[in-house]
Amino acid sequence: xxxxxxxxxxxxxxxxxxxxxxxxxxxxxxxxxxxxxxxxxxxxxxxxxxxxxxxxxxxxxxxxxxxxxxxxxxxxxxxxxxxxxxxxxxxxxxxxxxxxxxxxxxxxxxxxxxxxxxxxxxxxxxxxxxxxxxxxxxxxxxxxxxxxxxxxxxxxxxxxxxxxxxxxxxxxxxxxxxxxxxxxxxxxxxxxxxxxxxxxxxxxxxxxxxxxxxxxxxxxxxxxxxxxxxxxxxxxxxxxxxxxxxxxxxxxxxxxxxxxxxxxxxxxxxxxxxxxxxxxxxxxxxxxxxxxxxxxxxxxxxxxxxxxxxxxxxxxxxxxxxxxxxxxxxxxxxxxxxxxxxxxxxxxxxxxxxxxxxxxxxxxxxxxxxxxxxxxxxxxxxxxxxxxxxxxxxxxxxxxxxxxxxxxxxxxxxxxxxxxxxxxxxxxxxxxxxxxxxxxxxxxxxxxxxxxxxxxxxxxxxxxxxxxxxxxxxxxxxxxxxxxxxxxxxxxxxxxxxxxxxxxxxx
Numbered sequence: 001x002x003x004x005x006x007x008x009x010x011x012x013x014x015x016x017x018x019x020x021x022x023x024x025x026x027x028x029x030x031x032x033x034x035x036x037x038x039x040x041x042x043x044x045x046x047x048x049x050x051x052x053x054x055x056x057x058x059x060x061x062x063x064x065x066x067x068x069x070x071x072x073x074x075x076x077x078x079x080x081x082x083x084x085x086x087x088x089x090x091x092x093x094x095x096x097x098x099x100x101x102x103x104x105x106x107x108x109x110x111x112x113x114x115x116x117x118x119x120x121x122x123x124x125x126x127x128x129x130x131x132x133x134x135x136x137x138x139x140x141x142x143x144x145x146x147x148x149x150x151x152x153x154x155x156x157x158x159x160x161x162x163x164x165x166x167x168x169x170x171x172x173x174x175x176x177x178x179x180x181x182x183x184x185x186x187x188x189x190x191x192x193x194x195x196x197x198x199x200x201x202x203x204x205x206x207x208x209x210x211x212x213x214x215x216x217x218x219x220x221x222x223x224x225x226x227x228x229x230x231x232x233x234x235x236x237x238x239x240x241x242x243x244x245x246x247x248x249x250x251x252x253x254x255x256x257x258x259x260x261x262x263x264x265x266x267x268x269x270x271x272x273x274x275x276x277x278x279x280x281x282x283x284x285x286x287x288x289x290x291x292x293x294x295x296x297x298x299x300x301x302x303x304x305x306x307x308x309x310x311x312x313x314x315x316x317x318x319x320x321x322x323x324x325x326x327x328x329x330x331x332x333x334x335x336x337x338x339x340x341x342x343x344x345x346x347x348x349x350x351x352x353x354x355x356x357x358x359x360x361x362x363x364x365x366x367x368x369x370x371x372x373x374x375x376x377x378x379x380x381x382x383x384x385x386x387x388x389x390x391x392x393x394x395x396x397x398x399x400x401x402x403x404x405x406x407x408x409x410x411x412x413x414x415x416x417x418x419x420x421x422x423x424x425x426x427x428x429x430x431x432x433x434x435x436x437x438x439x440x441x442x443x444x445x446x447x448x449x450x451x452x453x454x455x456x457x458x459x460x461x462x463x464x465x466x467x468x469x470x471x472x473x474x475x476x477x478x479x480x481x482x483x484x485x486x487x488x489x490x491x492x493x494x495x496x497x498x499x500x501x502x503x504x505x506x507x
Contacts, residue, residue, distance in 0.1 A: 005043040010241040011232055015047055019134045020166030023173045024187055027196020032228040034059065036194050037175045038246040041138060045069065050098045052124070053138040054117065058106040062249030073104030084112065087119035095127045095135055110450050111404055114154050117145070121157045128168035136171040137161060143181035149442060150409045155183065162186045179206040181445070193233035197225040211238070314389070390491055394483055398495060401479065402502045405456070411438060412448040413506050419457060419470035420503035426460060426469035472496055
């Protein structure tokens with residue numbers, strides 16, 4: 001006889017059935033999906049089953065009403081602030097010391113959230129291979145992490161846990177309101193399903209593939225489900241059940257006019273938090289290596305000297321860029337002549353600039369610098385990277401932006417590459433689909449929200465439908481405003497040109 005779990009009066013479920021299992025909880029918002037997930041987590045916690053819950057909306061801290069569970073993340077309500085450098089240590093403490101964890105990632109940006117979860121899940125996978133203990137990972141809004149038709153490193157990690165974690169004792173609870181957007185390989189391999197009501201036709205088709213009934217029967221049965229009702233599927237066992245209500249505070253409840261009071265919450269042992277803090281010392285962003293004061297001052301003096309030399313060389317480079325030179329034919333035996341001004345400018349850096357020319361060379365330096373005309377530029381200048389003469393901080397900022405875009409999903413990368421290469425023209429979804437080879441429906445259901453939110457891509461609703469364009473100039477002006485007024489209009493143009501070329505080349 002196994003250990004019973006009280007999920008529903010209609011369902012005889014045992015704890016042993018959960019070990020190494022992939023569980024999917026599906027249904028639209030308001031169907032009772034999150035309540036079912038909360039009930040399942042409550043039952044696992046009652047039996048000290050070790051787990052982590054990936055919570056992107058800050059809904060699961062209410063489990064602390066009855067259970068000692070660590071809430072880690074960024075933002076209000078967390079017990080310990082974490083970043084990507086803390087991920088491995090939190091995972092280790094959770095699995096080795098059997099500490100249940102809610103990862104409240106509601107305060108993370110999309111890219112930060114992805115990087116944190118990659119580190120965290122990788123650490124859990126490696127630890128599970130050594131410890132071989134039962135452990136389960138709950139993932140809310142799973143369609144954001146394992147989207148259908150898009151390949152990412154994070155998606156592969158989650159799919160590995162869901163499909164191959166059983167041998168290591170790892171299980172997964174996948175929760176999503178959009179069944180059609182979740183990777184079908186994961187759903188089809190889920191050993192246990194809780195199917196709540198859906199209304200979208202695409203989601204209904206997914207249910208039709210998961211249930212062994214005719215499509216009309218599936219639709220009729222699903223449409224009849226009320227809030228809290230669901231269809232339980234486990235192998236050959238298919239039961240309509242009504243899930244009990246959560247015993248702990250449900251922070252993700254639908255708002256009403258009733259006054260809701262947050263209950264008193266249990267606090268995790270202070271020794272756990274202190275152990276994590278001690279382990280973080282000497283790691284990542286919190287690490288500090290003590291440096292003697294005299295050595296620190298010496299290094300700061302060296303740094304100031306180097307920065308002064310860099311500034312001086314920058315001025316030399318700017319002067320060379322603005323000098324317009326006319327060179328007549330040179331006599332064969334005439335000796336080289338040096339430019340005193342240029343020689344004087346470079347003398348402070350310990351180097352001497354030699355510029356060879358004939359004695360009759362005419363050099364004009366206007367009060368207002370005159371840039372070389374396009375048709376007077378040499379082949380070397382045309383091949384030169386426009387960023388080479390920019391400050392190092394600006395170049396690093398450009399590299400970060402390119403890296404951030406390159407880490408987006410395949411669909412977003414294709415869209416930004418297409419639009420950047422044609423900036424500032426705008427295009428309809430149909431035009432983007434035709435040019436990029438992506439399905440129109442996929443683009444409509446997976447708009448590039450992160451890129452729109454960052455201001456790189458503008459989404460416009462016109463009389464002929466939705467159109468997208470790359471607002472690269474405005475994006476650069478906003479991103480690099482921190483460097484102004486030191487960054488000139490010409491340099492901003494160089495940044496814009498470089499980003500357009502690099503974004504267009506992203507695959």
